[in-house]
Amino acid sequence: MRSYYLAKIREQNPLIHNITNIVAANYCANGLLALGASPIMAVAIEEMEDVPAISQALVINIGTLVGKEIEAMLLAGKTANKLGIPVILDPVGVAATQYRKRIVAQLLEHIQFSGIRGNAGEFAYLAGVDWKVKGVDAGKGEANLNSICQQVAQKYQTIAMMSGEVDVVSDGNRIATLHNGTPMFPKITGSGCLLSAISGAFFAVADKSDYFNAAVECCSTYAIAGELVAKSLKETQYGQFYTGLLDKLAEISAQEVEQNGRVNYV
Numbered sequence: 001m002r003s004y005y006l007a008k009i010r011e012q013n014p015l016i017h018n019i020t021n022i023v024a025a026n027y028c029a030n031g032l033l034a035l036g037a038s039p040i041m042a043v044a045i046e047e048m049e050d051v052p053a054i055s056q057a058l059v060i061n062i063g064t065l066v067g068k069e070i071e072a073m074l075l076a077g078k079t080a081n082k083l084g085i086p087v088i089l090d091p092v093g094v095a096a097t098q099y100r101k102r103i104v105a106q107l108l109e110h111i112q113f114s115g116i117r118g119n120a121g122e123f124a125y126l127a128g129v130d131w132k133v134k135g136v137d138a139g140k141g142e143a144n145l146n147s148i149c150q151q152v153a154q155k156y157q158t159i160a161m162m163s164g165e166v167d168v169v170s171d172g173n174r175i176a177t178l179h180n181g182t183p184m185f186p187k188i189t190g191s192g193c194l195l196s197a198i199s200g201a202f203f204a205v206a207d208k209s210d211y212f213n214a215a216v217e218c219c220s221t222y223a224i225a226g227e228l229v230a231k232s233l234k235e236t237q238y239g240q241f242y243t244g245l246l247d248k249l250a251e252i253s254a255q256e257v258e259q260n261g262r263v264n265y266v
């Protein structure tokens, strides 16, 4: 796999508007900065036309959504669609409650998402496939992951980025499986949210016609960064992994991505 968009992010320093959860907001902002992008976290309805107008991508994450934030998400998403900037959805824990299901249905009805990034439990729900979810974590199921990811891409006309031990990326037609990562990822909170945030940066510097390749590069770069950090840590050094991942996002090179990436096209 070639590394092309990482350099573009560092050159162009795109501004990424995040409407995200209170757990991962700070980590997402730091991760975007480390990678070479700029974060703006903004959720007030009063600024949901102004912030997309100065941003190069919008990331909507429903992790700890409360009350009127849904109105802000809808306005920001519609504004971003009008402006033609990419919008990413992270449907955190969507299958866990009726409220989350309702909110995500509304978002998907009114906003065209360039990308959706979630774990297997979230994607199984979006695809309408039977799965045993566990809160915001992936949970367990028997269904075919490639097929779930492809179905999400087709159903929502989007680039589907499904993370887990193996990440799967699909545009509804093509499917890529990405075999990098480390079991330390699910031991820190916000690692999926940060992946969604940085996908905003990769989409921001890509042409719409190449979002699929930008998504493959994004998910690979991130999983490789984690994999390389984990190599020098003891199995339980989750705190070091949390900060080490930020350091690695800042220093990872195109060469490291190209040498370590394990991508198969199905």
Ligand SMILES: Nc1ncnc2c1ncn2[C@@H]1O[C@H](COP(=O)(O)OP(=O)(O)O)[C@@H](O)[C@H]1O
Residues within 6 Å of the ligand: 118, 119, 120, 136, 137, 138, 163, 164, 165, 166, 167, 180, 181, 182, 183, 184, 185, 186, 190, 191, 192, 193, 195, 219, 222, 223
């Ligand atoms: N068991 C695992 N082994 C290796 N990498 C993993 C594993 N689980 C998740 N990852 C990696 O963790 C990152 C975040 O994904 P994930 O944990 O699935 O998101 P979420 O936090 O939304 O559930 C991705 O880069 C993914 O490749």
Ligand SMILES: Cc1ncsc1CCOP(=O)(O)O
Residues within 6 Å of the ligand: 021, 023, 024, 063, 064, 092, 136, 188, 189, 190, 191, 192, 193, 194
């Ligand atoms: C623990 C938790 N609860 C609500 S949002 C959130 C963070 C989830 O982050 P991630 O999906 O990246 O693990």
Ligand SMILES: [Mg+2]
Residues within 6 Å of the ligand: 092, 093, 118, 119, 136, 192, 193
């Ligand atoms: Mg998540």
